[in-house]
Amino acid sequence: MALAAAVVAVSGAATLAACGGGSSGGNDGDATQLLDAAFARSIKSADVKLDAELKIRGLKGFSGPLKLQASGPYVGSKTTVPKANLDINVGGVSQGQSLQVGLLSTGDRAFLKFGGELYEQPQAKVAQANKELRADKASKKPTLGIDPKSWLREATMKGDQTVGGVPSEHVSAKVDVKSLLKDLNGVARKGTNAIGGATAPQPLSQKRLSEAADTIKDPTFDVYVGKKDGLVHRVSGTLTLSVPKADQAKAKGITGGSLRFTLDLTDPNGSQTVTAPASSRPISELSSQLGGAAALRGLSGRSGTGTGTTPADPSTTSPGTSATPSTAAFKRYSDCLDKAKPGDTQAIARCRSELQK
Numbered sequence: 001m002a003l004a005a006a007v008v009a010v011s012g013a014a015t016l017a018a019c020g021g022g023s024s025g026g027n028d029g030d031a032t033q034l035l036d037a038a039f040a041r042s043i044k045s046a047d048v049k050l051d052a053e054l055k056i057r058g059l060k061g062f063s064g065p066l067k068l069q070a071s072g073p074y075v076g077s078k079t080t081v082p083k084a085n086l087d088i089n090v091g092g093v094s095q096g097q098s099l100q101v102g103l104l105s106t107g108d109r110a111f112l113k114f115g116g117e118l119y120e121q122p123q124a125k126v127a128q129a130n131k132e133l134r135a136d137k138a139s140k141k142p143t144l145g146i147d148p149k150s151w152l153r154e155a156t157m158k159g160d161q162t163v164g165g166v167p168s169e170h171v172s173a174k175v176d177v178k179s180l181l182k183d184l185n186g187v188a189r190k191g192t193n194a195i196g197g198a199t200a201p202q203p204l205s206q207k208r209l210s211e212a213a214d215t216i217k218d219p220t221f222d223v224y225v226g227k228k229d230g231l232v233h234r235v236s237g238t239l240t241l242s243v244p245k246a247d248q249a250k251a252k253g254i255t256g257g258s259l260r261f262t263l264d265l266t267d268p269n270g271s272q273t274v275t276a277p278a279s280s281r282p283i284s285e286l287s288s289q290l291g292g293a294a295a296l297r298g299l300s301g302r303s304g305t306g307t308g309t310t311p312a313d314p315s316t317t318s319p320g321t322s323a324t325p326s327t328a329a330f331k332r333y334s335d336c337l338d339k340a341k342p343g344d345t346q347a348i349a350r351c352r353s354e355l356q357k
Contacts, residue, residue, distance in 0.1 A: 031155035031171045038225040038232050045075040045272040046265040048086075056241075058248065058255035067091055072102075073272035080107035080130045083274040087113070106276045115351060118280040151180050152221060161224060163233045164266050168224040175219040175237070181212055215241050215256075231269070236262040 050070040056062050068090050075083035084105050091098030102113030108130065110121045158170040217240045224234035238260040243251050336351035 028154075028156040031157045031173070034157070034169060034225055035152065035155055035171055035173075035223060037230055038223065041230055041232075043076070043231055043265060043268045045073070045270060046268045047270070047272060048072065048074045048084075049264045049266070050261065051263075052259065052261035054257065054259050056254055056257035058243075058253045060253060073274055075107075075272050075274055077107055077133075079134050081105055081110070081126060081133070083107045085274045104274065104277065106274055109276055111277065111280055112283060112286065114286055117286075118277050119283045119286040120280045121283050151176055158222075160227070163224045163226075164264055166229075166233050167227045168233055169227055171223045171225065173221050173223070175221050175239075177213045177216045177219055177239075178210070180219075211247070215243050215247075217242050229268075232265060233268065234262065234264050236260070 048071065050068070052068045053065050054068070055065040068088070070086045070088045072084060072086040074086075077083065082105060084103060086104075087100070087102045089098050089100055100113075104111040104113065104118065105126075108126055109123060110126050111118045112121070113119075152173040153176055155171055155173040158172050161168055161170045219239040220237060222234075222236045223232055225231065226233050239258065241254075241257045241259070243254050243256055248255055
């Protein structure tokens with residue numbers, strides 16, 4: 001699901017900026033030293049803003065590119081899942097339509113934002129994720145299993161640039177894809193526990209990790225370090241995908257694509273706070289409204305987001321269960337949200353009825 005991808009991207013990149021480590025090698029000593037010093041400086045909190053764009057070639061129904069934006073306060077932790085209150089917008093650039101969702105986490109509770117409402121994940125799921133994090137800390141493993149030192153190669157200085165009004169030094173590096181995917185796979189595994197299996201990305205097997213790494217070409221990673229505070233203020237990256245012809249059928253016709261992202265960290269180590277909402281609904285209620293867990297996995301689908309998911313076949317729906325909303329239903333829902341005023345929660349809530357028609 002696109003929401004889960006955003007969570008992983010924000011959590012992974014923000015943790016990269018917050019935890020210790022640095023480039024494990026390179027041809028520019030100054031760049032390596034700058035990264036070592038920057039990653040050694042802890043960023044406990046920040047206002048984050050993620051901007052990402054995905055292009056996929058060959059996937060039927062995907063007319064992309066798909067644009068994803070997420071923003072809100074983030075507060076890291078070594079013993080619990082990060083605290084965050086993120087508003088997430090997923091949309092097809094060419095279609096001009098979007099889907100507004102979000103995530104709110106207080107460290108011991110997690111909520112999904114959808115249709116102007118908050119839906120809480122079972123607290124036992126979050127507790128399990130926190131138990132694993134505490135175990136990692138006891139064994140002195142890197143936070144969330146992320147080790148930035150193993151990601152970056154051949155760091156070089158690229159000059160000065162102002163980021164968010166902060167004069168910064170720009171460092172560019174190449175990426176060890178297998179190390180990066182291995183670490184993010186660990187984040188996905190913990191996210192599955194915290195966010196819930198229906199809405200979190202599923203961890204990849206070792207075989208799939210190797211296959212994914214082989215399709216990624218020319219990955220680059222850029223870090224912008226404040227000249228006065230020595231903190232990371234922006235991380236960005238780009239990569240291209242090239243699927244071998246022999247594997248394209250298995251990849252549902254995908255021939256390749258590209259991904260680029262930029263994550264800004266504003267007011268690092270500021271006074272960011274995240275509190276639980278006064279009221280919410282259980283996530284099971286949302287799952288029921290959308291036709292079960294399969295619908296949640298398909299929220300990145302064609303309707304209003306431009307990604308392309310085939311509607312459920314009514315003939316395969318078990319008696320007594322609701323079918324996954326159709327493409328037309330999601331388009332009506334997206335159009336309804338576009339017309340509703342952001343602060344009109346009643347109008348946003350009424351849009352949910354479009355999913356059930």
